[in-house]
Amino acid sequence: MATSYPIKAALGRTAFITGGSQGIGRAIALRLARDGYDISIADIPPAQARVDEVVKEIQSWGRNAISVTADVREPKQIYAAIDETVEKLGPNLFVSVANAGVTQVKPLLECTPEFMENEVRLNLLGLMNTHIAAARQMVKQKSGGRILGAGSIASYRTAENLGPYGATKFAVRGFTEASAKEWAQYGIRVNAYGPGIVDTPMWDHIDRELAAIEGISVGAAKDIRVRRDIKLGRIQQPEDVAKLVAFLVSDEGEYITGQTIKTCGGASL
């Protein structure tokens, strides 16, 4: 899907995005950059080459963009990434997107403690620590802000073989509500986006794992679900998710907080 949105004037505000090297995080970074935000992308070292490409593309539009290294399973790295963002782009953090996540596919009876711990540390603790680190900076700045997190249609309905993933995404919905309540007094809105089946490397991975469990060919697990579940008749593109995020951080989304909003082409119906 082409990014045909105009490159708007600089807002003098920064958006911090975790897991922005590919997929949904990349689309959000590119969209918010076009909408006027300076961008800081936090990702893990193996993703550095892809992050560099995204940063380069944004800079080619005359916009500030930097990359910072952070494994969101390590709270200290998240705080250091926010500090580095503010140091390099200024004390203008207005948007934080806790997007980084992982999906592990396994029947519950085969899930080991280590397997589940990894998913919780990344999808849930990573998001909670990112939200709190960003909110502390926003409170210090006294200028409010918009905090977004990666929910899912699995925040409302779990699926077989994706049990721990669904549990983390349910919890994201709970933390979104709790933090929205506490931080409204600081002018901070907290919401989560809830995509359905998005055409990203994550779903290619889910497809391969489900194909093995269900004894079907690679590609079939995704195709079956896209045709059966998505009422709008096409797989979701990362840019579809970025549209919701762009709306929520804009003035148009000013009165929305504490919500996990599904954007899934009807896949949750």
Ligand SMILES: NC(=O)c1ccc[n+]([C@@H]2O[C@H](COP(=O)([O-])OP(=O)(O)OC[C@H]3O[C@@H](n4cnc5c(N)ncnc54)[C@H](O)[C@@H]3O)[C@@H](O)[C@H]2O)c1
């Ligand atoms: N793809 C979908 O269909 C879908 C649906 C609902 C929700 N989501 C959620 O949206 C988010 C993004 O999904 P995606 O499909 O773009 O995923 P993806 O796997 O394509 O990309 C994930 C990004 O996170 C980064 N990352 C991985 N581990 C990290 C870590 N420990 N610390 C920091 N960064 C890390 C990766 O390098 C990559 O840039 C996830 O939280 C996911 O659960 C995705």
